[in-house]
Amino acid sequence: MIAEALAGLVFLPLLAACAVAVVPKRAVGVFVWSGLLPLPALLLPLTEAVWREGLVRLAVAGFASPLGIEWRVDALALVVLWLNALIAVFVGLYAARDYPPGSARGGRFWALWLLLTSAMNALLLSADLFNLFVTLELVTLAAIGLLVIDGKPAALRAAMRYLLLALLGSLFYLLGVALIYGQAGTLDLYQAGERLGPGLLPVTALVLMTMGLLVKSAIFPLHGWLPAAHGNAPGPVSAVLSAMVVKVSVYLIWRLWLWLAADWQPAWALPLLGLLGAGAILYGSVLAFLQVRLKMMVAYSTVAQLGYLMLLFPLLGPLGYSAASYHLLSHGLAKAAMFLAVSNILAVMGTDRLDRLAGADRRLPLDTLTLALAGVSILGLPPSGGFVSKWLMLQAAWAIDGWLWLAVILAGGLLAAAYLFRPLAVLCARPATAQAADDGSPPSATGLHWSGVVALLLALGALAAGLAPAPVLALLERGLPPGILP
Amino acid sequence: MTVLLPAVVVFLLLNLVAGLWRVYTGPSAADRMLSALLFGSTTVAILLLLAQWQDSPALRVAALLFVMLAAITSIAFVAMVQGGAARRQPATRANGTKS
Amino acid sequence: MNALEGLAALLLVAGSSFFLAGTVGLLRFPDALSRLHALTKADNVGLLLICSGLGVLAGSLQTAGMLLLVWLLAMLAATVSAHLIAGRALADDTPELPGEQDDTP
């Protein structure tokens, strides 16, 4: 039963994408939803199996790991798989409004959307270093294809920069894989970890692969491409980019440092990675505060929040690990909701420049609420998932007397408050009298469009993550990586 | 024989380098396009010699592949260069098949 | 070094000398057309000699057939390419290649 679920996760969207590319326009909708909607259902048996046994393994094509490729699902992979399924379905429902499956552009959009979902599932399942390279390329190509689907000049330029940097990152990652295969003789991530020792070459390979992945996950100071790409992408695409595509590379960095290099981690590098994270938090937050456009502000907020994921390295321990994993989940939901709300505002108001959005809350009450709720989670205020992860991270920092990290986490929270309250204030401000005068009546609220409801559901999901973290945290506790200091 | 084959390969490689110097520095467009011809013959000879010397028959199929590629590349060169002049005329939307 | 290997060695050396002639022609001849002439003629005969030398060495008819196919195709490709390039070199008013003068970095 487990093998069918795993196969479905990867092959259902993949075959649906092929079908979407072939069938005539009117039949595209059936294949799109039959490729997306069953994904959460497929995850249920997997969750139950991981809950029971802690780890699910499948040798693809029946060959064991030194020769064949192996799929492994542990707690962390399951959490990110759930996030991917939720984002693919909910943001997919939202995207059906802008790119209806029957439209001319719809066919290409949904083929890429399904390929992206399938590629990310394949990446999260795979335990083979070269297979991770192939899936990472498929994720990058599908994501950039989605980024340029509207053909805006700014999006084209951002996509070109993103593609060049992503290809360069893949080259460094591949060089690392070449070295590891040369030394360990196997490509399986966990087997290679056991075979390699703390020599010069394994550490060099680890550093090379990490550099490549840092470029792809836009961690400060290599974040240059992210704001332009996420800021100029179409609404639903920027949501999936920020919530999932960037996170997947950070997930791989964790896999390398906590599983591959579990017992030969270069200890000197951990604080360095932490400093990168701290830099991202401070730099991203300040830049977010200075932005004129709402989407660019949310994009820089992603740069900042990614910094928290890198804080796992200096705060290595069960607490820090659960905190960072939970932050990955809650930020994904909240950021997707925020980008969808902003996309709605942009669609209705015609612009996302903050100085022209005064009084937008009357016309878009639902989206302003979604923006506020998602902001609560990004900020880390009590009822939300963001609060749980920040609280655990504070405890972890407190436990090891990491005053610097403590200060960075708190400063990040404050700066987030600054750059989130500013747009809310603008949105809810009374519009300048001139604007109200010319169209006579106060702007009427637009109808309750279901795409706004989808964004609200995602924001509520981020809040729900705060109310009931126990099951997820218990699951994460059982699947602790070997790289965690006892 | 096990000495002559590699010797000829080295000799042909030197020929290739000399030929490529002409292709690189050659002033006229035709010189650039000679590289396709050069690779149609010299490299194919090298591959056939390697096939015999390293006793791997698949290299002969590779040589056949090289010859086909050289022919296609030379036609592509001529098309691109001649087409290059298209910039002076307006870029025709349908490609200019002779009616 | 029986007779066959001797013959093969002779053919290989002759082939190499024709390649040398082709390269010297390529470097020394004044303009593109004469270089074209040198390259296509000399190199093809060189390839023929080397292929026949290898055919003698290989000893199997199937390999010899493959070598013959490669050579025939090389000759066909060389003639058509030379024809096209010569046509282009003659008709082309601008001796330079497009993009030559702009030296894009």
Place this chain on the structure above:
Amino acid sequence: MSHAEVWVIAAAAVFGIGLYSLLIASHLLRQLIAIKVMGSAIFLVLVVAAGPIDGALDGLPKALVLTGIVIAISAIAFALALLVRLAEVTGSTSLEDEADDDR
């Protein structure tokens, strides 16, 4: 199997030239060629660093390189389509001139 050091040094030099050109070239086409050339260099290191198995070079990395070559051409083909469209829409073939973006 033959003089692995020669190939590794050549691959390193090609990688260096590629990275240099990637940073210096302002025309995107040249940068894409640089990335493809660096990829070939890394494939060379992958095959040579794997080392021989009873004489012949190990077959597995060769299959990986074959996969890598096809992925390289897919990425380059998409990048070229993106570049042509970028040139058509904005008239520029470089990442530098930000002038005509609708800020």
Place this chain on the structure above:
Amino acid sequence: MSLAIDLLIATGLVVLAWQALVGGSLFRGIVMFIVFGLTMALAWARLGSPDLAMAEAAIGAGVTGALLMIAYWRLRALGANRPAPRSPLRARVALGVGLLSAVLVAMIGLAAVGAIGPGGEAGQALAEALPATGLGNPITGVLVIFRNLDTLLEVAVLLAAYVASRAVMGDDKAALPLPPAQDAPLVGALVAVLAPLAVLVAIYLLKAGSQLPGGAFQAGAVLAAGGVLLMLAGRLHPAPLCGVGLRIALVAGTVVFSGVGLIMLALGQPLLAIPGTWAVYLIETAMMISIGATLVLLFAGSAGLTGTPRR
């Protein structure tokens, strides 16, 4: 003597990389890049892997070179401007970074080569497991049987690249311009010989792929080269709409590979297990068709292909 050959090819690679990437006009850079690809194929031949020699020649130099040239031609046809050269400061920095990276990679590579163990465990496992599959060529064995998830996802990458290119293209355009057709009488004769030969060689590579070097990728690339030749000679034209047959060809590789894998799973075998050599040939044929169709369409820069030229 073999050291002399390797040294010559290795220095050739470095010199050609320099000529392709630094200075001189862009068109000359592309020509030198194609020569670099063919020299790389020679290097693979010297390293004892004809498969890679064919793949590098057909895909690395042939199809990539054709794509670069057509892109260069389209940029000129669009009259795209030439960017200003970079500032000298950046040139010095770039030179420093380039040299540093070359030295680092050389040290890493030499250390890796020096510290070679008894040979990869995976490689030995491959040597032991290969006879059981009835295949002679280890590379095809790895690609289609042992690590077939890589190959499946890689064909999906090619499909994603095509769909993404179509998404970039936008649906308002019939097709990107193509250079004027070269249908001089002699070219017709060459096409009449080369096109069928390309199909013949592709089928041979496919059939031989299980025992001798060859396989779906090289075969697909040879088909694509034939397609490019037909387009340049004016026999094949871009069409605004993608016919159903062509669409099926595009997704054939992914669908057939996944289909066989899932059917085996339904029959109780492990996922993606390949039952026999007949399945290997079925999958390789489908992949060859997909790869060939995708690469030709990427060259054409259009949705579909048609034999009759548009009026």
